[in-house]
Amino acid sequence: xxxxxxxxxxxxxxxxxxxxxxxxxxxxxxxxxxxxxxxxxxxxxxxxxxxxxxxxxxxxxxxxxxxxxxxxxxxxxxxxxxxxxxxxxxxxxxxxxxxxxxxxxxxxxxxxxxxxxxxxxxxxxxxxxxxxxxxxxxxxxxxxxxxxxxxxxxxxxxxxxxxxxxxxxxxxxxxxxxxxxxxxxxxxxxxxxxxxxxxxxxxxxxxxxxxxxxxxxxxxxxxxxxx
Amino acid sequence: xxxxxxxxxxxxxxxxxxxxxxxxxxxxxxxxxxxxxxxxxxxxxxxxxxxxxxxxxxxxxxxxxxxxxxxxxxxxxxxxxxxxxxxxxxxxxxxxxxxxxxxxxxxxxxxxxxxxxxxxxxxxxxxxxxxxxxxxxxxxxxxxxxxxxxxxxxxxxxxxxxxxxxxxxxxxxxxxxxxxxxxxxxxxxxxxxxxxxxxxxxxxxxxxxxxxxxxxxxxxxxxxxxx
DNA sequence: GTCTATAGCGTGATAGAC
DNA sequence: GTCTATCACGCTATAGAC
Numbered sequence: 001x002x003x004x005x006x007x008x009x010x011x012x013x014x015x016x017x018x019x020x021x022x023x024x025x026x027x028x029x030x031x032x033x034x035x036x037x038x039x040x041x042x043x044x045x046x047x048x049x050x051x052x053x054x055x056x057x058x059x060x061x062x063x064x065x066x067x068x069x070x071x072x073x074x075x076x077x078x079x080x081x082x083x084x085x086x087x088x089x090x091x092x093x094x095x096x097x098x099x100x101x102x103x104x105x106x107x108x109x110x111x112x113x114x115x116x117x118x119x120x121x122x123x124x125x126x127x128x129x130x131x132x133x134x135x136x137x138x139x140x141x142x143x144x145x146x147x148x149x150x151x152x153x154x155x156x157x158x159x160x161x162x163x164x165x166x167x168x169x170x171x172x173x174x175x176x177x178x179x180x181x182x183x184x185x186x187x188x189x190x191x192x193x194x195x196x197x198x199x200x201x202x203x204x205x206x207x208x209x210x211x212x213x214x215x216x217x218x219x220x221x222x223x224x225x226x227x
Numbered sequence: 228x229x230x231x232x233x234x235x236x237x238x239x240x241x242x243x244x245x246x247x248x249x250x251x252x253x254x255x256x257x258x259x260x261x262x263x264x265x266x267x268x269x270x271x272x273x274x275x276x277x278x279x280x281x282x283x284x285x286x287x288x289x290x291x292x293x294x295x296x297x298x299x300x301x302x303x304x305x306x307x308x309x310x311x312x313x314x315x316x317x318x319x320x321x322x323x324x325x326x327x328x329x330x331x332x333x334x335x336x337x338x339x340x341x342x343x344x345x346x347x348x349x350x351x352x353x354x355x356x357x358x359x360x361x362x363x364x365x366x367x368x369x370x371x372x373x374x375x376x377x378x379x380x381x382x383x384x385x386x387x388x389x390x391x392x393x394x395x396x397x398x399x400x401x402x403x404x405x406x407x408x409x410x411x412x413x414x415x416x417x418x419x420x421x422x423x424x425x426x427x428x429x430x431x432x433x434x435x436x437x438x439x440x441x442x443x444x445x446x447x448x449x450x451x452x453x454x
Numbered sequence: 455g456t457c458t459a460t461a462g463c464g465t466g467a468t469a470g471a472c
Numbered sequence: 473g474t475c476t477a478t479c480a481c482g483c484t485a486t487a488g489a490c
Contacts, residue, residue: 010473025352029255032466045474047467123350123403125252141411158416162427165408165418166397173396176350181392184368189385191392200389207438208431237455259484272456274485 011049013039015063018056023116027057027129054128061132064114069140071099076147089151089209093167093202096144100171101194112175112194119172154214163212167205174201238276240266242290245283250343254284254356281355284348288359291341296367298326303374316378316436320394320429323371327398328421339402339421346399381441390439394432401428 017038021030032053036043050056075095082088100115121129141164148160174181178191190196244265248257259280263270277283302322309315327342348356368391375387401408405418417423 008473026253026255026350028253029351029353031464033464042475043466044468044476048473053466120350120352122400123253123347124256125347125403126256138411145411158412159427161408161412161416163431164411165401165404166393166428166431169396169398169400170393171396173349173399174392176352177392181388184365184372184391185385185388189388197389200386201393203438204390204393204435208435211430211434235455258482260482269457270484271458271486275455278485280484 010039010041010045011059014041014046014049014056015060019060019110019113019117022057022060023113023120026120026124027053027126028124054132057129058132060114060117061136064110065136068099068111068114069137072096072140073143075099076143080147080150085151085153085213086206086210089148090202090206092144092147092151093205093209094198096167097171097198097201101198115171116175119176122172148209152209152213155209155212159212160209163205163208166208167201170201170204235276237266237268237272238286241268241273241276241283242287246287246337246340246344249284249287250340250347253347253351254280254353255351281359284356285359287341287344288363291337292363295326295338295341296364299323299367300370302326303370307374307377312378312380313433313437316375317429317433319371319374319378320432320436321425323394324398324425324428328425342398343402346403349399375436379436379440382436382439386439387436390432390435393435394428397428397431 014035018030018035021034021038032043032046035056036046039046046056050059072095075098076092079088079091079095082091100111102111118133121133145157145160145164148164149155149157152160174191174197178197181189181191241262245257245262248261248265259270259273262283263273266273273283277286299322302325303319306315306318306322309318327338329338345360348360372384372387372391375391376382376384379387401418401424405424408416408418
C-alpha cells in the first residue's frame with residue numbers, strides 16, 4: 001500500500017493521464033497500458049498505487065468532488081444574499097454551472113475535464129463506474145434545487161427537478177459534443193468556447209426556471225397547452 | 228452476402244437483440260457473443276449477415292433514421308400551419324421530441340430504445356460508431372431550427388442553435404439517467420414516464436426559446452445580465 | 455443459412471527481480 | 473517504487489463442416 005496522505009509525482013501523473021483518456025473515451029474503452037504509456041510508467045506501477053482500474057477512477061473522483069462541491073456551496077451562499085429574485089436565480093445558476101467548467105482546486109482546467117468524465121460515465125452504464133459515481137453530488141444538488149425553489153415561488157418541486165435534470169443534460173452534452181454547435185451554426189458559434197457555453201446555459205435555464213413562477217410578471221399561458 | 232431487400236427473421240432477431248444491448252451499455256462494451264446468445268443464434272451467424280460488429284450498428288441506424296426523420300418532417304409540416312406563434316413553437320418542439328420517444332415504423336417501442344442508443348453512442352466517442360452516427364440527423368435538425376427561427380423573430384441564429392443543443396442534451400440525459408429524477412424528487416416524479424418527460428421537455432424548451440424573441444410581450448431583462 | 459473450431463490478439467491483474 | 477515476465481481469460485473475425 002502506498003502512503004495515503006502524500007501525493008507522489010507518479011500518482012498524480014497517473015491520475016492526470018487517466019483523467020484525460022477517460023474524458024475522451026470513457027472508462028471501459030481505455031486500457032491500463034494506455035494510461036501507463038501516457039504517464040510514462042509501467043503497468044505494474046498503476047496497480048501498485050491504485051490496486052485496480054476502478055481504483056484509479058475512484059481516486060479521480062476523490063480529488064475533484066470535494067473542491068467542486070465546496071466551490072458550488074460557497075457561490076450559492078453568495079448568491080442567496082442577492083435580493084432581487086431574477087438576479088438571484090441567475091447567480092444561483094452560475095454557481096452551479098461555473099465550477100463544472102473552471103478549474104477545481106489546483107488542477108489546471110480540471111473542472112471541464114472532470115465534468116466530461118462524469119458525462120461520459122453517466123452514459124456508459126458500466127457497473128464498476130456506476131458504483132463510484134453514486135450520489136457524489138446529490139447533497140449539493142439538493143441545496144441547489146432548494147435555492148432555486150426560493151426564487152421561483154409557487155412552482156411545483158417536481159417541475160424544478162425536471163428542469164434541473166435538463167440543465168445537467170445540457171451541460172453534459174455541450175461538453176461531449178461541442179462540434180455539433182459549430183457545425184449547425186455554420187461556424188457562427190464555437191461550441192468549444194467555455195465562457196460562451198456557460199453564458200448560454202445560464203441564460204437558457206434561467207428562462208426555463210423563471211417560466212415556472214406563478215406570481216410575478218410572467219406572461220400567462222405556459223402551463224397546460226396541448227402538451 | 229445476404230439478400231439486401233428481404234429482412235429475414237434471424238436478421239431482425241439480431242438487430243433487436245443488439246439494439247437492446249447497445250441501448251443499455253453502449254457499443255464497445257457489448258460482445259458479439261452476448262448478442263448471439265440473446266438472439267438465440269451463433270456468433271458466426273452474425274458476421275455472416277452483417278460482416279462485422281459495426282455492420283450491425285449500421286443496420287440499426289438504417290432501419291430507424293428514415294422513418295424517424297419522415298415522421299419529424301411530417302409533424303413539423305403540420306405544425307407550421309398553426310398561426311399563433313406560441314402555439315406553433317410548442318407544436319414544432321413536440322414534432323422534434325415525440326418521434327424520439329414513440330415507436331418508429333413497425334418497431335415496438337423502437338423510438339425510445341434507438342434514441343437511447345444514440346445518446347450513449349454520442350458520449351462513447353468510439354471511432355467506428357462516430358462514423359456511422361455522422362450527420363444522420365443534421366438535415367432534419369436544420370429544418371427544425373429554421374422552423375423555430377420563424378416563431379422566435381429577431382433572435383440570433385446562434386442562440387437558437389445553442390438552445391436546440393440543450394434540448395437534445397436534455398432529451399438524451401433523461402433517457403440515460405431517469406432514476407435521478409425519481410430520486411431527487413423523492414418519488415414525486417417518475418423519470419421513466421415518457422409522456423411526462425415529453426411534456427416537461429417541451430414546456431421547458433418552449434420557455435427557453437420564447438425568451439429569445441425580441442418583439443412580442445416578453446418581459447425585459449433576460450439578455451446581458453451579469454452572465 | 456447456421457453451426458463448430460480456432461486463429462490471433464489484447465486485456466486486467468499478479469509474482470518476483472531489482 | 474518501478475520494472476519485466478507471465479497467467480488466464482475474453483474478444484473479433486474467419487475457415488470450413490453440415
